[in-house]
Amino acid sequence: MSDNNFAGVGVFLVGAIAVSIIMMIMPKLLAPNKPHKEKLTTYECGNETIGRTWLGFKSNYFMYALVFAVFSVETVLLYPWALTFQKLGTFAFVEMFIFIVILLVGFWYAWKEGALEWM
Numbered sequence: 001m002s003d004n005n006f007a008g009v010g011v012f013l014v015g016a017i018a019v020s021i022i023m024m025i026m027p028k029l030l031a032p033n034k035p036h037k038e039k040l041t042t043y044e045c046g047n048e049t050i051g052r053t054w055l056g057f058k059s060n061y062f063m064y065a066l067v068f069a070v071f072s073v074e075t076v077l078l079y080p081w082a083l084t085f086q087k088l089g090t091f092a093f094v095e096m097f098i099f100i101v102i103l104l105v106g107f108w109y110a111w112k113e114g115a116l117e118w119m
Helices: 003-030 060-083 090-112
Strands: none
Touching: 060 090
């Protein structure tokens, strides 16, 4: 490969970094800085909150999303593999078996830790 190919990547990298920095600086320079008291108060459907305003939520909902994402990625990777299974041979079968075992161990661990319990 010649150096010209990497020069193009460098130009795009510098351009992306420059645009990102400019996009973060422009609102600070151009936006008015006059916060209203109303914008700093807690607002819940037009009613004043009673009790603590900042309430925590269970992290299990986040764990549901993670487990769903892992198994959807597995499905996305498993489908093309199944379509070309005969062409890939034994090595690909062993790789997919290891991949599925790793995901099942992760699923078992999430289940054991109680990450899949709703309440």
